[in-house]
Structures are given as structure tokens and as C-alpha cells.
Amino acid sequence: xxxxxxxxxxxxxxxxxxxxxxxxxxxxxxxxxxxxxxxxxxxxxxxxxxxxxxxxxxxxxxxxxxxxxxxxxxxxxxxxxxxxxxxxxxxxxxxxxxxxxxxxxxxxxxxxxxxx
Amino acid sequence: xxxxxxxxxxxxxxxxxxxxxxxxxxxxxxxxxxxxxxxxxxxxxxxxxxxxxxxxxxxxxxxxxxxxxxxxxxxxxxxxxxxxxxxxxxxxxxxxxxxxxxxxxxxxxxxxxxxx
Numbered sequence: 001x002x003x004x005x006x007x008x009x010x011x012x013x014x015x016x017x018x019x020x021x022x023x024x025x026x027x028x029x030x031x032x033x034x035x036x037x038x039x040x041x042x043x044x045x046x047x048x049x050x051x052x053x054x055x056x057x058x059x060x061x062x063x064x065x066x067x068x069x070x071x072x073x074x075x076x077x078x079x080x081x082x083x084x085x086x087x088x089x090x091x092x093x094x095x096x097x098x099x100x101x102x103x104x105x106x107x108x109x110x111x112x113x114x115x116x
Numbered sequence: 117x118x119x120x121x122x123x124x125x126x127x128x129x130x131x132x133x134x135x136x137x138x139x140x141x142x143x144x145x146x147x148x149x150x151x152x153x154x155x156x157x158x159x160x161x162x163x164x165x166x167x168x169x170x171x172x173x174x175x176x177x178x179x180x181x182x183x184x185x186x187x188x189x190x191x192x193x194x195x196x197x198x199x200x201x202x203x204x205x206x207x208x209x210x211x212x213x214x215x216x217x218x219x220x221x222x223x224x225x226x227x228x229x230x231x232x
Binding site: 006035042043044045047091093101102103104105106107108109111 | 148152158161165166173221
């Protein structure tokens with residue numbers, strides 16, 4: 001079974017608008033971490049934001065915020081005031097505390113296109 | 117902070133030829149190391165991880181192998197490449213001292229492999 005599901009292959013948004021990228025996850029581990037990474041066309045993986053399963057508040061990092069709904073097992077990324085430079089592929093990932101090697105498991109990604 | 121050096125950046129290899137991709141880490145000791153592969157327009161698939169010298173775990177059986185001859189060196193190899201081995205290969209590192217709340221994953225810049 002897929003552990004990380006990103007149902008939006010592509011999203012389109014205009015500059016200065018907010019956009020939400022969806023992510024749902026599946027785990028029975030009470031202790032886990034959720035991550036979002038940005039991958040521009042160059043291929044590098046850029047860390048955006050992290051949410052721990054025990055964190056009471058939603059994580060925020062500048063224009064990025066994570067809408068964490070634990071009961072629904074969702075961890076959506078919200079980008080406020082989109083910029084042209086936000087055009088990239090975005091990956092949701094999870095690390096479980098009992099995951100061998102503490103590896104990150106990734107979703108299939110969402111391609112975000114920002115237009116002027 | 118951790119830095120990952122990964123080379124080469126791009127590689128074009130004929131079917132049946134051998135492969136060796138190298139990843140070295142600076143700025144940390146005894147890291148967990150990972151090899152991921154990303155097929156065109158797809159998510160990241162975990163191939164191998166290593167928690168120490170000589171310790172390799174394979175997540176997906178395939179035409180590839182990995183080795184960790186030194187603490188900060190992780191090598192991905194193949195004896196005979198297949199067309200399906202084409203993709204973008206990323207090396208990643210986690211500082212082993214990090215707890216579940218430590219989001220200290222660092223990625224290399226990747227190798228784009230095309231098998232022809």
C-alpha cells in the first residue's frame with residue numbers, strides 16, 4: 001500500500017495567489033515526521049518544511065505552511081503569495097520512527113506551474 | 117553543516133556497460149546514507165540505505181548494487197546496465213545523531229543517467 005499519496009499530478013496558479021498541494025499518508029506508527037521538498041528543473045532537492053507527529057501547531061516557514069490534520073492523515077502544503085520561482089515539482093515525504101534506516105518515503109510529486 | 121558531493125552530473129552509457137556512481141559526505145560522521153532513483157516525471161524510489169561501513173540494505177531487488185567502503189563514501193554500481201536503469205539518481209544523508217525531530221536530510225545534486 002502506498003504510504004504517501006499526492007493526488008494532484010499538476011497544479012496551475014497565478015502569481016500572488018495562494019496554492020495548496022495535497023498530501024495524505026498512511027502509518028500505524030505514532031511517531032513520525034512529515035516533510036515537503038521542492039525540486040526545480042535542475043534536480044536538486046530543497047527542504048521546505050517539517051512537521052512532527054507530536055507537534056501541536058502547524059509548521060510554518062516564511063511563505064510555506066503545513067496544514068496538518070492528524071486524524072485525517074493529511075499534511076497539505078500551503079504556499080502563500082506564489083512567485084514565478086515557485087514553479088517546480090513538490091514532494092511530500094514521511095519518516096517513521098521504526099522505519100529501517102530512518103529513510104524517507106516519498107510521494108509521486110505534484111508539478112506546480114506559476115504564471116504571471 | 118553536511119555537504120554531499122555526487123558525480124558525475126550526467127552520464128550516457130550503452131546497454132550492458134558497467135556503472136559506478138560515487139557519493140561522498142562532508143561535515144558529519146557515521147551518517148545514514150541513501151540512494152534514491154527518480155524516473156522521468158516520477159517520485160523518488162529508495163534503492164539502498166546504509167547505516168555504517170559495509171552495511172547495505174536493499175529496498176528493491178534490481179540490477180544495481182551498493183557498497184560503503186568508507187564511513188563517508190557510498191557507491192552505486194551495476195555490472196551490466198539495462199535501459200530501465202535510466203533515471204536521476206540522488207544520494208542523501210542523515211546525521212545519525214539526529215532524533216525523530218531532526219530534519220537533517222541533505223541531498224546531493226544528483227546524476228542523470230541515460231542508458232542507450
